[in-house]
Amino acid sequence: MGIETIYAFTSYGNDSIALIQHLHETRKGAKVYTVYSDTGWAAPEWIARVERAEELARSYSFEPVRIPSEGFVPLAIRKKGFPRNGMQFCTTELKVLPAQRWLDSVDPDREGTCAVGVRREESRARALWPEWTEDSDKHGGRPLWAPLVRVTTEQRDAMIRRAGLEPLPHRSRECSPCINSNRADLRELSDERVEQIATLEAQMGWTSEGKPRTLFRPYRHQGAVGIREVVRWAHSERGAYDPDTSGCDSGFCGG
Numbered sequence: 001m002g003i004e005t006i007y008a009f010t011s012y013g014n015d016s017i018a019l020i021q022h023l024h025e026t027r028k029g030a031k032v033y034t035v036y037s038d039t040g041w042a043a044p045e046w047i048a049r050v051e052r053a054e055e056l057a058r059s060y061s062f063e064p065v066r067i068p069s070e071g072f073v074p075l076a077i078r079k080k081g082f083p084r085n086g087m088q089f090c091t092t093e094l095k096v097l098p099a100q101r102w103l104d105s106v107d108p109d110r111e112g113t114c115a116v117g118v119r120r121e122e123s124r125a126r127a128l129w130p131e132w133t134e135d136s137d138k139h140g141g142r143p144l145w146a147p148l149v150r151v152t153t154e155q156r157d158a159m160i161r162r163a164g165l166e167p168l169p170h171r172s173r174e175c176s177p178c179i180n181s182n183r184a185d186l187r188e189l190s191d192e193r194v195e196q197i198a199t200l201e202a203q204m205g206w207t208s209e210g211k212p213r214t215l216f217r218p219y220r221h222q223g224a225v226g227i228r229e230v231v232r233w234a235h236s237e238r239g240a241y242d243p244d245t246s247g248c249d250s251g252f253c254g255g
């Protein structure tokens, strides 16, 4: 297979590093770009990881690229609400569209091949991910290659170590938190980040139905409203979370 140019889409989490290592070991001679989407919502410490991964890419003669975007916070303000499952406009607006524009600028004739580090073992949703997609809509009709689809976690970790890094005990923090964060991800948010998000939630105001605009939906978090409560839910034992419904304690209300 004569692939000459590969655009490897990376978040610089574990699978991305394994993808870089795989391309280094198997695609000698190809021109490889490692492409990172800057969502403006990464954990502050993630930038050091990005720099380390870019250094690795350069050591393999790959070319790292960061694609800027509008940013998660300006996007939420413009859309008057936070993205969420089912309305996941953050992926489209912060990653897919900027990446398509960039691809069209560097590869107007669509000759390159895009690559991602998706593995079928990751989740049920990815269990049937194809190794090849002939025309990927999200990549402007270019072929999309997922060379790691059959790679196990153990094999992936070995690839990361061959790259001279240690596997991370958590997912990529390119967005922190991701709107699809699970309990474990939420438990790792720093107090400072929680307070930043609480301030943002307050700025976002209320919906037309009179509900506060929160980053995470209360019904998926046992009624927890707002990031502080969601984090309290994440730290509680399963089923033991007691939402704060005490309301106003001024003595003037209820009773």
Ligand code: SF4
Binding pocket: 039, 083, 088, 090, 091, 094, 095, 174, 175, 177, 178, 179, 180
């Ligand atoms: S990583 Fe999560 S928050 Fe970031 S763009 Fe993707 S879905 Fe949205």
